[in-house]
Amino acid sequence: MLPWSSPLAGRIEHDIVHSELLRDNPLGDPHERPVYVYLPPGYDDEQDRRYPVVYVIQGYTGHVTMWFNRKPFVRPFPEMADDVFAAGGTPPAILVYVDAWTALGGSQFLDSPATGRYHSYLCDEVVPWVDARYRTLADPAHRALSGKSSGGYGAMVTPMLRPDLFGALATHAGDALFDVCYPSDFPRVARTLRDSYEGDYQKFLADVASRVHGTKDSDMSLIEIYGYAAAYSGNEDGTVSMPFDDTGALVPDVWARWLRWDPVRMAAQDGYAAALRGMKGIWIDAGRGDEYYLDLGATAFHRALGAAGVREENVHFELFDGRHGGIEYRYPLSLKWLCDRIAA
Template structure:
């Protein structure tokens, strides 16, 4: 980007933005690489896993019933079938691939072994769940190294629909509190719970980009 566009090539003038899982990346990436990003915008980003993910637990028995009835209870069987056809054709595809993808991101070993956070009855596996929580932006933000990175941000746009189906409005609230605790001044945070759900919020993107552009614009002195 810096090589091909007229940018200000430093972290104080560079932001990352995303929605949903992309909003999660927008929260986590600057904490991991504060040398690259100095601002962020997260729209209904995955955060506060105890609310966002565990609130989904009543649905897990149905997911495991589909896995049992259609694939003999084996994710290996599901993935072999999924990879050999057009995805999304079966009603269970999205639910099964979603939970596996989360586990691949949060609780996989370096050799690629994926550990699910629940057993065959849908009960949480504590050791695996702790690995998930270690990647929760709200949990990360209280760790000293990540808190320092978050506190260095020049601008944070945090929003979510107040009727979000995945309870990510609670995640937005918790991350906003974590940012304040990390030392980000109120004037550098735009927080909003707007009238809406998880989808159909594309109108929020230009609002965040406009605000970030204003917050990160070089001053006359620079």
């Protein structure tokens, strides 16, 4: 395995989406966002052909250029995805790599007054931008969303919120079953805030902004929980309500705001259940040893689909030997499966 890039059978175009919805966002993040569009082999040769589209979104701390990072013995996903189409046997598709980075490390692909309108940006700006520039099959039956971790979360909730846009999804270890995957971190964060920042998140944010991020061991855990809170329990004035108090115990009214965004609970609601029943394909997987217990979340979401009346033949559910990281090899598997579903 070579440590440098290999030629692609298709090609990738780099461009910028000029987002009006992200302009003047609460965190002051850029409203001009990079977007990478993969065009499969044959795209330039068959000028009358239109293609299904898979939108690819990232986990917490992900930004779009990270797709091309090279780790030892692992090829980047854009190259593995190209292999899927170059090998033949898989219906060709356009892939769109979307950026939803924020100064807090992510947006959970939701609209929030504390971060910005990232759900609307994806649905109402990026999707039309792609359809206007490329030969897409501009219909939800031919449009899928795929992601891992927080990207897997976005892949679950976005089609429930917008079934008029997305008709299939793949979630790899996506955030789900909030009662299990999040609260175990709250006492540790509360203790760190008490001992290092007098219990005040604003003092942590001021401190981390004054130095290089990561120079204290607690930086990532503190910013991550705050980032989730900004997405799930951001207030109209831009402030953020935390779901736990200074003892790490849940604050019921704020925690309830988080739970309304849990994909497992959303799937039980009539409108969202109907959206899921209309999906052409739903891929769910996670490693059995996932450190955040997202294998349990995957299991719970799968069961919620059954309770919602989603036909099992439209679902791929799998727990595999692995943890939360190092599962990039799973992405081409779901990509092939999705393309088979959304091509027809």
